[in-house]
Amino acid sequence: xxxxxxxxxxxxxxxxxxxxxxxxxxxxxxxxxxxxxxxxxxxxxxxxxxxxxxxxxxxxxxxxxxxxxxxxxxxxxxxxxxxxxxxxxxx
Amino acid sequence: xxxxxxxxxxxxxxxxxxxxxxxxxxxxxxxxxxxxxxxxxxxxxxxxxxxxxxxxxxxxxxxxxxxxxxxxxxxxxxxxxxxxxxxxxxxxxxxxxxxxxxxxxxxxxxxxxxxxxxxxxxxxxxxxxxxxxxxxxxxxxxxxxxxxxxxxxxxxxxxxxxxxxxxxxxxxxxxxxxxxxxxxxxxxxxxxxxxxxxxxxxxxxxxxxxxxxxxxxxxxxxxxxxxxxxxxxxxxxxxxxxxxxxxxxxxxxxxxxxxxxxxxxxxxxxxxxxxxxxxxxxxxxxxxxxxxxxxxxxxxxxxxxxxxxxxxxxxxxxxxxxxxxxxxxxxxxxxxxxxxxxxxxxxxxxxxxxxxxxxxxxxxxxxxxxxxxxxxxxxxxxxxxxxxxxxxxxxxxxxxxxxxxxxxxxxxxxxxxxxxxxxxxxxxxxxxxxxxxxxxxxxxxxxxxxxxxxxxxxxxxxxxxxxxx
Numbered sequence: 243x244x245x246x247x248x249x250x251x252x253x254x255x256x257x258x259x260x261x262x263x264x265x266x267x268x269x270x271x272x273x274x275x276x277x278x279x280x281x282x283x284x285x286x287x288x289x290x291x292x293x294x295x296x297x298x299x300x301x302x303x304x305x306x307x308x309x310x311x312x313x314x315x316x317x318x319x320x321x322x323x324x325x326x327x328x329x330x331x332x333x
Numbered sequence: 334x335x336x337x338x339x340x341x342x343x344x345x346x347x348x349x350x351x352x353x354x355x356x357x358x359x360x361x362x363x364x365x366x367x368x369x370x371x372x373x374x375x376x377x378x379x380x381x382x383x384x385x386x387x388x389x390x391x392x393x394x395x396x397x398x399x400x401x402x403x404x405x406x407x408x409x410x411x412x413x414x415x416x417x418x419x420x421x422x423x424x425x426x427x428x429x430x431x432x433x434x435x436x437x438x439x440x441x442x443x444x445x446x447x448x449x450x451x452x453x454x455x456x457x458x459x460x461x462x463x464x465x466x467x468x469x470x471x472x473x474x475x476x477x478x479x480x481x482x483x484x485x486x487x488x489x490x491x492x493x494x495x496x497x498x499x500x501x502x503x504x505x506x507x508x509x510x511x512x513x514x515x516x517x518x519x520x521x522x523x524x525x526x527x528x529x530x531x532x533x534x535x536x537x538x539x540x541x542x543x544x545x546x547x548x549x550x551x552x553x554x555x556x557x558x559x560x561x562x563x564x565x566x567x568x569x570x571x572x573x574x575x576x577x578x579x580x581x582x583x584x585x586x587x588x589x590x591x592x593x594x595x596x597x598x599x600x601x602x603x604x605x606x607x608x609x610x611x612x613x614x615x616x617x618x619x620x621x622x623x624x625x626x627x628x629x630x631x632x633x634x635x636x637x638x639x640x641x642x643x644x645x646x647x648x649x650x651x652x653x654x655x656x657x658x659x660x661x662x663x664x665x666x667x668x669x670x671x672x673x674x675x676x677x678x679x680x681x682x683x684x685x686x687x688x689x690x691x692x693x694x695x696x697x698x699x700x701x702x703x704x705x706x707x708x709x710x711x712x713x714x715x716x717x718x719x720x721x722x723x724x725x726x727x728x729x730x731x732x733x734x735x736x737x738x739x740x741x742x743x744x745x746x747x748x749x750x751x752x753x754x755x756x757x758x759x760x761x762x763x764x765x766x767x768x769x770x771x772x773x774x775x776x777x778x779x780x781x782x783x784x785x786x787x788x789x790x791x792x793x794x795x796x797x798x799x800x801x802x
Contacts, residue, residue, distance in 0.1 A: 248577075251580045252409060252410075255411075287414070296413055296414060297672065298409070298413065298416065299414045302573065307569070307675055310675065310677075325573065325577070327573055327577070328408075329689065
């Protein structure tokens with residue numbers, strides 16, 4: 243059971259430059275916790291003091307924004323792809 | 334409500350003092366300046382493509398946590414992903430940017446050059462801006478407000494939208510940093526502008542758009558020889574893909590890694606409004622919102638001119654306009670929230686169809702701080718807005734212009750803009766680009782033979798039918 247998390251450039255210093263990290267967690271929330279165990283410090287980059295996803299961080303599971311799913315409770319299954327992307331300007 | 338002092342403080346926060354070699358390091362860290370490109374950049378007058386100084390810019394700074402970064406092609410804080418913004422040396426700008434200095438310069442957006450983030454002279458789009466500010470008396474009467482002005486960016490040069498402002502800054506800065514390929518994620522107008530300005534500057538352009546965009550906007554990008562990639566998805570999906578592409582290729586993505594420079598170009602619209610109104614800040618400004626960036630930058634332009642002493646302190650309100658089919662910011666504002674919930678867009682106002690607005694949070698803050706309001710209008714109201722602006726003022730705006738007029742109507746009718754006040758509407762794009770949105774709904778052609786008798790019969794019939802109504 244593994245899902246792939248695509249690590250954005252600004253966070254790769256924390257993941258020893260790994261671009262894709264595999265996790266076994268069942269939800270986005272626990273996936274972030276698992277990342278934190280393996281790469282200490284990564285959680286505070288993604289979550290604010292209240293434990294919510296930072297407002298300029300967008301998280302997608304298979305290209306769908308988790309805010310349209312179940313936020314941090316969104317299930318992550320084997321083979322899913324998770325992207326973490328900063329919000330960007332309009333056009 | 335932000336007092337004048339508060340407003341000034343938020344923009345004029347001091348940053349750390351310049352350090353020797355800081356800017357050279359900045360350019361080196363841009364990560365984009367390969368040897369070949371560096372040599373090429375030399376032909377634009379920069380020795381080795383490096384900057385000896387950074388003009389009136391000091392650094393990039395995270396709007397969330399205040400961490401500073403070099404003036405490179407980078408857009409998010411490495412710590413909290415907050416957007417980076419250019420920090421200026423306002424003390425030096427105050428010496429240089431006076432009313433007489435501005436008035437002595439060419440009538441383009443670059444007459445406010447000190448407040449636009451390029452190190453040297455602009456090399457792309459130096460004819461952009463200084464579009465007409467129209468006193469719209471007929472539309473004022475129809476909307477029921479004492480004084481109304483239209484800032485008419487439907488005739489911006491060269492691609493007929495306000496995007497030429499942001500693009501001329503982004504591409505001028507991209508050249509300074511040594512890039513030769515530029516790109517963007519776009520709902521259409523930005524694609525047109527990047528394609529046109531890149532062509533004129535001899536830069537290679539890739540533009541990424543939702544595949545279902547209006548035909549006019551697609552052709553308007555292709556004709557300049559840009560590489561146009563249609564993505565099967567809505568703008569937010571185009572955006573997400575481009576964020577990933579930008580991380581991988583060494584291009585200047587105007588609204589991704591060039592965003593701190595790009596976004597500042599929008600301020601020129603506000604600077605022009607102030608100057609064209611006779612050096613005063615308008616009481617009310619209605620701004621269309623997609624990502625919310627333009628609204629925040631119009632407000633910043635007012636703050637900067639007040640802060641630099643170019644205009645006196647004044648009370649002003651900045652209002653935001655969205656289409657009901659994509660109204661995450663307006664919905665949040667009306668509910669009194671300071672955060673928004675993303676939506677899936679479904680509106681004819683495709684240029685505003687951003688369901689996850691990157692500057693939504695700041696746009697909400699600007700409206701709150703200035704006592705502004707937001708509202709949204711249906712597709713039918715958008716078409717009505719387009720018609721009213723055209724019928725009353727002879728200005729044919731694209732759908733975003735219809736959104737702005739429609740929302741102004743609601744704000745005035747509900748008293749959120751008092752009938753006795755003065756209002757500026759920011760009209761940002763040209764109607765010839767979105768003909769599909771109104772075709773068949775703005776009157777019809779009557780066909781007759783080339784015969785005077787037939788014409789007179791037609792007039793007669795129509796006069797009679799009007800009289801019967």
